[in-house]
Amino acid sequence: MVMSLKDEQFDQSVVDGRARSVAHLFVDRVAKSPDDKAFGHPVGEEWHWLTWSQVDERARRIAAGLVALGIEPEDRVAIASSTRLEWALADLGVMLAAGATTTIYPTTTVEDVLHIVGDSGSKVVFAEDDGQVAKLREGREAGDGILKVVTFDGSGDGDWVITLSDLEALGATYLAEHADVLEQRIDGIQSDHLSTLIYTSGTTGRPKGVRLAHDAWTYEAAAVDSAHLLNPDDLQFLWLPLAHVFGKVLLTLPLQVGFPTAIDGRVDKIIDNLPVVRPTWMGAAPRIFEKVYGRITTMMADEGGVKAKMFDWASGVATEASQVRDDGKKPGGLLGVKHSVADKLVLAKIRDRFGGRVRFFISGSAALNPDVARWFDAMGLPIMEGYGLTETSAASFVNRPYPGANKIGTVGWPLPGTEVKIADDGEILIKGPGVMQGYRGLDDATAEALQDGWFHTGDIGEQLPSGHLKITDRKKDLFKTSNGKYVAPSVIESLFKGICPYASQLVIEGDGRKFVSALVTLDEESILDWAKQHGMADADYRTVVTSDACREMVQGYIDELNGKLNRWEQIKRFIILPRDLTVEEGEMTPSLKIKRKVVTGKYKPELDTLYTD
Template sequence: MAMSLNDEQYDQSVVDQRAQSVAHLFVDRVAASSGEKAFGHPDGEGWSWLTWAQVDERVRRIGAGLVTLGVEPQDRVAIASSTRLEWVLADLAVMLAAGATTTIYPTTTAEDVQYILADSGSKVVFAENDEQATKLRTLRESVADVRKVVLFDGEGDGDWVIGLADLEAAGAQLLSEQPDVLDARIAGIGSQDLSTLIYTSGTTGRPKGVQLPHDAWAYEAAAVDATGLLDQDDLQFLWLPLAHVFGKMLLTLPLQIGFPTAIDGRVDKIIENLPVVKPTWMGAAPRIFEKVYGRITTMMADEGGAKAKMFDWASGVATDASNVRADGGKPGGALALKHSVADKLVLHKIRDRFGGRVRFFISGSAALNPDVARWFDAMGLPILEGYGLTETSAAAFVNRPYPGANQIGTVGWPLPGTEVKIAEDGEILVKGPGVMQGYRGLDDATAEALVDGWLHTGDIGELLPTGHLRITDRKKDLFKTSNGKYVAPSVIESLFKGICPYASQLVIEGDGRKFVSALVTLDEDGIVEWGAHHGMQDADYQTIVTSDACRAMVQGHIDELNTKLNRWEQIKRFIILPRDLTIEDGEITPSLKLKRKVVTGKYRTELDGLYVD
């Protein structure tokens, strides 16, 4: 039987006795685990690791360097960089200097960077490289509060832009003169002092600065720790953008729990890194799981013959075993025997692609297709889907890994200390220590989002009898056709990605229209391989996706999708776009979330054409 929230056992004292600040968390971790591995990073052809003591040494030099630049308690310090070791060091240094980190994606446009820096009042900016520094130089006159730009890669110009080594040298000098300068700062940090200012992705309008205090992060880390999900023997692989709230939370967990973390933000290196790093867990966005699922299933289908039959048989057996586990049981008898054979012949090879030690993945930032989740679970790689917002410091809910507790199609139970209720219109309301203080400088928006301590999430959902939360859709994304029928686009879009292994994006349209239509993009690697098997060797992406054969293939998957939908939800017409959606073109966020209004606005003429009889 499925477990209930009432069945969960956790140590409430871990939450009640949480650290005063992120800086205190770090100091306590260094004291407890000084000689243990902390953070690993790519180094040439291999990986190098720093111990907690070595991290502490560098972080203190950088933190003291910030003090020499005039950073005062709760002053904002921005980081404009991809995920890498230096991001971690800079963020921790800001914490020890009692500052507050403002996060900026390296793909953020100059216009939005200018807005974020001006709105936050950031005094210092850590920039990844010359590309970021060049962007900042063009903004110098409009971001007067920024005193220095500190480069991770490069030496700077000796004026406004300096190298990280220069900052560390200044910090080392200050520490030699005032050894206790950072300890005094740390002692003065209050639990409600500002720790992080994260600007929302801006899917509509200007990004809003979400103010998250130290207590929000200390709570998140303690609450996850209390569930027993992770321990010191785990090893995390972290690639998610640290500018995103999900990535930032995953950076806070090792401070609380003490496990080592391997860091490399290069998305194209994930599959290459996993067999080398051999992590026990990893957080990811659904798009990563969808790509792996599509890649493996299509590869086996293309193999044909005995290999494909063996894979299909093993997958079927694994699915049967997964279904038994989902109900809280354990496969026995003939099923257990068949599963053992399937595992030796097929399943373990798939797990080995991820390093062979993964206990589970955690999925967040967008809806995960249940069919994809079931496939991973069957392979022995369970995905624990969670849910949260920037405004909740990432996780507010997450599934649990024990039998009967991981309910696929839901986002799990609330973290210990988080409350939830469903409003009359179906909106999910959340209250707890992880909820933001408010939007910087936007009192009206804050008052609208926070009512009597309850955060209005903007998402629609339902609570199951077991306490699991199921998300239906974004409240603002729901639309009504001209026939008066409501359609939830993200549910349909997620469903399609489990049906079509070549799908990258499906964007549903139909607000005020007489039927539902869609924009389709396909995974470039997968569709090029498909083309090679269908008489289009060496053809480029655009040639393949605009071919009659490709359209017929997609039409077949759309037809299958429509059998699973109500009549008014079914896709009557669609366009396959000549290219995939990208972060660089502003069509998806750096956390791989669709910017629906941007995309439908960009292709408005083409969509309108679908409704011309």
């Protein structure tokens, strides 16, 4: 049967009895499983693992080092680094010192880094390497108040910049003289004390500092635990940016549940790492799933012959079986037999590419194309799509890996303890322990976002009778054509990525115009493979994407997309850009969301030419 929200079984006592702070949560975990694996990380070609007691030893030295540097309770300590073991250790050190972590993406511009450090009042900054240190030196010249920079890979200067080893040595000395300092700090942490300050990358304007208390994180971890989604025998592969709220919550879950986590933020190593790490679950943004889907389907199509026919047959059978599972049933009869054959010949081999042990993926941070989600589910790799914002400590909703409970095209049920209602204009409102305390230093913005205890998400959606939430679009992204018809761009953009395996980005335009147009960018790796099959093996990316053959190919996928849209939503004209959109050019946020107004503004002259006749 199809499950609904009222059927879900969860342990309310886990939520009600949650830890007082992240520091308490960590201390409890170390006490429960000191010798179990905690965090793994690559060292050369090998993976090295630390137990919880080993993590505790290093985190305590870091914490004591921060105290020795003058960090007081709720003082901000920033981390400007990619995802790596040291990020996790530094964050835990900040928690044990009763400080508050400010997160900074390593791709953040100098201007925004200095804004975040200055606005947050961060006294110490962990900087990954000399490149990150160089950004901070510009702020030092302006007198931003940073007491010390601690670098993971960079060079210390014996004064303002020290290495992580230097900090740990300082901490060890301090602990020898003040044995109970960390216990005193931890005992003083209250659930409403500031734990994390995350600056929304924002698609417009300056980043805003979102204040998240300890209780927000311990609630998130306890709520997920209470719903029985994960267990201590699981193994997480964590590569998502820890500066992002999604990555941060994935770093908190192991403290609650006790499973080990393999950490490596190198995106180009994900495919290589999966068969080595062999995780049972992993969080990812939709773009990763889109790229994998596009890569495998185009590769099989290029094979041609028997292999392509076998893949298409197996995919069709698997999709039919997936749809049967939507109703909480198992495929039986002839379908069951065909599915067993398809699984042995094709599906199992695809699962092996991911290590062969994945129970499910979790997708968040942007809309997941339903066709891509269906394909993964058909392969036996179900994706639990979720929804949340920085202001709600990431997960507010998530689908469940139970028969009949994962409803593709929705973001699932609310976490236990989170309330939702839909405003008259369709906006999604959220209330619960995961909601932020407010924006740092922005009382008006806080009052606008938090009204009568409800956080106004800015997203439009509906809650289905089953309790699943369906997102329509961002409220501010909806636009009206000159014919008076509303268009939801992100829905169309996501749909296109499931249709065109070569797509990287699609940006819809048409506000106040007589029809909808689009900017298209293509995935470099995929399109260059396509070029080899179409007589352009030696051509560079720009030459390929601006060729007539490429345009004809994309037009075919646009036509297919238009066949799924209302007449007023259909893309009449489009431009293929000679390069992809990037964070560095200011066209995307560090969490890879399109800055729609920036992009359409930058390419307005080109877009205007589409409407000249």
